[in-house]
Amino acid sequence: MSLFWRIFLLNAAVLVAATMVLLLGPVTVSTPVVLTEALVLAVGLALMLVANAALLRVGLAPLHRLGRAMATLDLLQPAPRPIATGHAGIADLIRAFNNMIDRLEAERATSTARALSAQEDERRRVARELHDEVGQSLTAVLLQLEQVARHAPAPLNAELRQVQETTRAGLDEIRRIARRLRPGVLEELGLASALKALITEVTGHTDLAVTHRLGNDLPAMDDETELVIYRVAQEGLTNAVRHARATRVELSLQRRPGEVLLRVADDGRGAADAPEGAGIRGMRERALLIGASLEVTRSPAGGTEVRLRVPAGEASAA
Known part of the structure; x- marks a missing residue:
């Protein structure tokens, strides 16, 4: 039983008991009970219960929001923290929960x-x-x-x-x-060359057709950021070959306002609605390391689309 119903039923029991004492006990308005007085008391009791329920619902609403946040929390997909509202102890509880998640x-x-x-x-x-x-x-x-x-x-x-x-x-x-x-070409020639070599390797051993668009104005990035982008692209292509049964894949790495966007989209079976496997969760873990966000959705071609958004602060000069 939820906290709301526990408090409500306790208050209701007290109010019903008080009403019964008033009606049946010696401390009544009149004896014997007059029908009009009983109706007035019944209406008054109903109004008190409704008011009590409304007040409890408003007072416990922050706890309900906290419960939903706790039920849907995923440390690999950061979400906005619950707002610390409510009276005294409730606000303190929400703040403690947010600190714990941090x-x-x-x-x-x-x-x-x-x-x-x-x-x-x-x-x-x-x-x-x-x-x-x-x-x-x-x-x-x-x-x-x-x-x-x-x-x-x-x-x-x-x-x-x-x-x-x-x-x-x-x-x-x-x-x-x-x-x-060990992508040695990544260390020696840079991210763009490493991605081209990865595409050549994939297309050379499979029937997958890969088209790519690599921006010429990409900012300088540190080694960790380049490695994360490379590994995400590698995992996206691997999933397209092994699981999606795709025939075509589009890979793009472009500079956008305030971010660098990596996009891998295939025309396979689509896995956006399926439970996330170890590969996607591994990509999310890598993205969190550099403060990036990862989105896995359905692509326009009907398959899966992976988007890695690297903030401009992380894609800065080394």
Whole structure:
């Protein structure tokens, strides 16, 4: 039972009991009870209950708003805080709730930053090991196969050539995985070149057609902001390939008044109404790290549209 009904029923019980005492007890207006007096008392009781209910509804309205805010709260999608209105204790309770949410968001942002930083370090380590150790080992195998194939008889030579092609394909795949784990082109050539390389890689291994528009007037951004934009674009393209079954994707990165907007829209099945998976929640966590906002909606083509809005304050000169 809600707090409103508890208080209301308690007050109603007291008022009904008082009315019954007045009607049936020795302290009555007249004895025996006169019908008109009973009607007057009944009407008075109803009016008191209505007034009591209205006053309680107004007084407890801030608590209802606080309850709705608590039920719909998502630390990955910041929303306006409940306004601290109401009398004494209610306003203090709302202020305490807002302070608690501020602390939770700050702690979550700090822990998420540490986790994502550790994740990027691990990605770099794995990419380096794949490139330096596994890649070099496969390269050595290719050279050995080349030497063996030169002296092998014709039937065996054809089979060795086939093994060489398989090994070379595996080496190319390992290098592609290493590039996805650690976008070296992002550090060396910048965000625009990294996005173009990402698009080339996606279209080279899938049937997906990607059109892109990258603004020429993008502001200078720090390394963390560029990495977040790159990872969001990467996750958007990955979702379009793996889950949306899309055939076309539009990727744009444009400078807007007060912000930099990344947009990834596909013509796939659409996932705007589906429960958010780990990929989208991961994008939201990354966006919060740089003070950006992420929107996942239905695209004009019927698929999914991802919008990352980076405030101009975050897209400033490094």
